Amino acid sequence: MSATPLLLPFCCPCSAVIACARPSFDGTTSLAPPRSPSLSSALISPLPAVWPWDMVNAGPLKVSPMGFGTWAWGNKFLWGYENTMDESLQEAFNFAVQKGVNLFDTADSYGTGKLNGQSELLLGRFVEEFPGSEWSQKQIIIASKFAAYPWRITAGQIVEACKASLKRLKMKQLGIGQLHWSTANYAPLQERVLWDGLVAMHKEGLVKAVGVSNYGPKQLLRIYDFLEKKGVPLISAQVQFSLLSMGTNQMTIKSICDNLGITLIAYSPLGLGMLTGKYSYSTLPNGPRSLLFKQIMPGIEPLLQSLGLTSRRRRKTMSQVALNWCLCKGVIPIPGVKNINQVKDNIGALGWRLSTDEISQLEYAAAQSPKSMVQNIFQTK
Numbered sequence: 001m002s003a004t005p006l007l008l009p010f011c012c013p014c015s016a017v018i019a020c021a022r023p024s025f026d027g028t029t030s031l032a033p034p035r036s037p038s039l040s041s042a043l044i045s046p047l048p049a050v051w052p053w054d055m056v057n058a059g060p061l062k063v064s065p066m067g068f069g070t071w072a073w074g075n076k077f078l079w080g081y082e083n084t085m086d087e088s089l090q091e092a093f094n095f096a097v098q099k100g101v102n103l104f105d106t107a108d109s110y111g112t113g114k115l116n117g118q119s120e121l122l123l124g125r126f127v128e129e130f131p132g133s134e135w136s137q138k139q140i141i142i143a144s145k146f147a148a149y150p151w152r153i154t155a156g157q158i159v160e161a162c163k164a165s166l167k168r169l170k171m172k173q174l175g176i177g178q179l180h181w182s183t184a185n186y187a188p189l190q191e192r193v194l195w196d197g198l199v200a201m202h203k204e205g206l207v208k209a210v211g212v213s214n215y216g217p218k219q220l221l222r223i224y225d226f227l228e229k230k231g232v233p234l235i236s237a238q239v240q241f242s243l244l245s246m247g248t249n250q251m252t253i254k255s256i257c258d259n260l261g262i263t264l265i266a267y268s269p270l271g272l273g274m275l276t277g278k279y280s281y282s283t284l285p286n287g288p289r290s291l292l293f294k295q296i297m298p299g300i301e302p303l304l305q306s307l308g309l310t311s312r313r314r315r316k317t318m319s320q321v322a323l324n325w326c327l328c329k330g331v332i333p334i335p336g337v338k339n340i341n342q343v344k345d346n347i348g349a350l351g352w353r354l355s356t357d358e359i360s361q362l363e364y365a366a367a368q369s370p371k372s373m374v375q376n377i378f379q380t381k
C-alpha cells in the first residue's frame with residue numbers, strides 16, 4: 001500500500017491492564033521469577049506506584065508495564081532501516097529483556113518492499129539468540145498483527161497469515177494475535193471473516209490471546225460481544241494514544257477497556273519522535289517523517305514547553321515524561337526503539353509517577369496546542 005505524507009503515521013499497514021491489574025511491587029531489578037507474597041507485601045510501601053520491572057496482567061498474560069514497538073525494524077521508507085542496524089537492534093532487544101521488558105509489538109506487514117516480514121524475522125532471531133537466562137527468554141511475549149489485506153477473504157487465510165508469522169518468528173505460539181485494522185469502514189463483509197480467523201487461530205492454539213488494533217468504541221464493543229459468544233476473550237486493544245493523541249475517541253475506548261477488562265496498548269506514544277525533544281521545526285528527522293513534523297510541530301509549542309519544564313523539574317527526559325503520562329493514564333505504551341540508548345532512556349519512564357498537577361498541566365498544554373496527530377485512516381467508530 002502506498003503512503004502519502006499526510007497519512008504517514010498510520011498508512012500502510014502502519015501506518016492495560018494496568019488499570020485493571022494491580023502491580024505486585026516485588027521490587028525485582030531484572031526479569032526474575034516472582035518472589036513470595038510475604039516478601040512482596042513487606043516491600044509495598046517504600047516502592048513507587050509502578051515498579052519498573054513488575055509485571056501486570058493482560059488477560060492470561062503477564063506483561064511489563066511498557067513494551068517496545070518494532071515498526072522501524074525493516075522499514076526503509078519511513079524509518080531509514082538498513083541491515084547494518086541489526087546488531088544495534090539486537091543489542092537493544094537484549095538489554096530490554098534483561099531489564100524485564102517482555103512485550104514486543106510487531107506486524108506481518110512491517111518491513112518495506114523486499115523486507116516485508118523483516119520485523120518478525122529479526123524478533124524471531126533475537127529471541128532465539130537471547131544470551132540471558134532461559135527463564136527470561138520464556139517470558140517474552142510477541143504481539144503480532146495481521147493485515148486486513150483485500151485478498152484475505154476467508155478465515156483460513158487469516159489463520160495461514162498467523163502460521164506464516166509464527167514461521168518467521170520461529171515460534172509455535174504467539175503471545176497476542178491482533179487484527180491490525182478493521183475493514184468495517186470500507187468492506188464490512190470482510191470484517192466478519194477477520195473475526196472468524198481470530199477465533200480459529202485461538203482455537204487451534206496458535207495464539208495465547210487475541211487483540212485488535214485501530215478499533216473505535218462501537219466496533220470494539222461489537223467484536224468483544226462476538227468473541228465472547230465464541231468463548232474467546234479479547235484481551236487487548238491497540239490505539240494511537242499519547243499527549244498528541246488524547247481525543248474523545250481515545251478516552252471512550254479507554255473507559256470501555258476498563259469496564260471490560262481489556263488492556264489498552266498505546267502506540268506511537270512519543271508521537272513518532274515529536275515528543276522526545278530532539279526535533280523542532282529547524283531540526284527535522286530525515287525522510288518523509290519531516291513532512292508530517294513540519295505540519296505539526298509549529299502547533300505544539302505549548303505542549304513541548306510544558307514537557308520541557310516538567311522534565312527539567314523532575315530531572316527526567318522529555319520522552320520519559322511523555323511515556324510516564326501514558327503509564328499514569330493506565331495504558332501500556334509501546335514506544336518504537338532503534339538502539340540501546342533509546343531503550344535505556346524509555347525504561348527510565350518506569351518506577352515513578354507524575355503528580356496530578358503535572359498531568360493536568362501537560363494536558364492543559366496539549367489542549368492549547370492547535371495541532372494533534374493524524375489518526376489512522378482505518379480507525380473505525
Ligand SMILES: NC(=O)c1ccc[n+]([C@@H]2O[C@H](COP(=O)([O-])OP(=O)(O)OC[C@H]3O[C@@H](n4cnc5c(N)ncnc54)[C@H](OP(=O)(O)O)[C@@H]3O)[C@@H](O)[C@H]2O)c1
Binds near residue numbers: 013335341
Ligand atoms: N497498530 C498500528 O496501526 C500501529 C501504528 C503505529 C505504530 N504501532 C506500533 O507502535 C510502536 C510505537 O509507535 P511508533 O514507532 O509509530 O512511534 P513512537 O513510539 O511515538 O516513536 C518512536 C520513534 O521515536 C524515536 N525515539 C524512541 N525513543 C526515543 C528516545 N528515548 N529518545 C529519542 N528518540 C526516541 C525513534 O525514532 P528516531 O530515532 O528516528 O527519531 C523511534 O523510532 C511501533 O513501533 C509499532 O509497533 C502500531
